[in-house]
Amino acid sequence: MANRIIHQWKSISLVEEDITLPNSKTVTHTTIKHPGAAIILPLTENGDIVLINQYRPSLKKWLLEIPAGTIETGEDAITCAHRELIEETGLQASEMHTLGQVTPLAGFCDEIQHLFIAKRLTPNHSHTCDDDEIIEVVTMSLKQLQQKIIDGCITDAKTIACLSKATLCGYI
Template sequence: MRQQILHQWKNIQLIEKEVTLPTGQSICHTTIIHPGAAVILPITENGEIILLKQFRPSLNKWILELPAGTIENNEDPLTCAKRELTEETGYRAQEIHPLGQCTPMAGFCDEIQYLFVATRLSAPAQQQLDNDEIIDVTQASLKQVEQWICDDVLTDAKTITCISKAKLCGYFDR
């Protein structure tokens, strides 16, 4: 099967390859190859959600989102989740529960996002941000976050997915 790397940035590649469809037809398909990511829903002892207000250059604006990050050097998703939670928020979790996964852009990207709920959080320490990260940490109730989703204040798909799945799985009823 023919495959060509069109572009590479960090550990993400844009490739073009020949793919045989279930019908037997061969097509040329362009795909973003992504190592995967961990998305973490930190819930405080009083039930508030820790969110990031992060400047995203690709959108040229600030967005509200959960802590998340790309899996590095073949690390397992749980290790990535623990690392990203601490780096981006300064918090550590005594308990991290896997919620499953989602495929955010299956039409053109092979990324899998691994979802986690983090509880029993320690007091925040110093964030350890990458040089291109501008992040403010904030907290809000589930009711407030749901209103932000309805009002298009919070539009980040991984955040909406992770919060929705955690709610469906009963994490806010505990």
């Protein structure tokens, strides 16, 4: 049976399909199809981290998180990372290092999140947020950021994953 699109919103769709599992059993599975995202950990010259405080309508609350965004059609992950950094923070990076990928919601979504660390930041005044984004830029030390994670003030999984990967890779 063919894929059945149940709902479409922007570049994200809810798709139902019949699939055969490795044990040869056929099941109907519903997946959120997502083009992927770029997640950016912006690091200032003195080692501080640039975050955004963003209102998230799905949760009806503000989340303190690192900049991120959905990859557009025809765009690669690093181009998306550069674009989203400018759009959400008003900063551009002359150094962007890849930290690999994470799969945030593998049980029901095919999204791949591409992790980056951005360095050598300079202002770029051409930034504009999307119509549905309300964002405040916040800068804090690594120690402050880690404490906010410990205290439960930062619960955003992509922020915690990217910070962990950057730390494990020796970037911070």
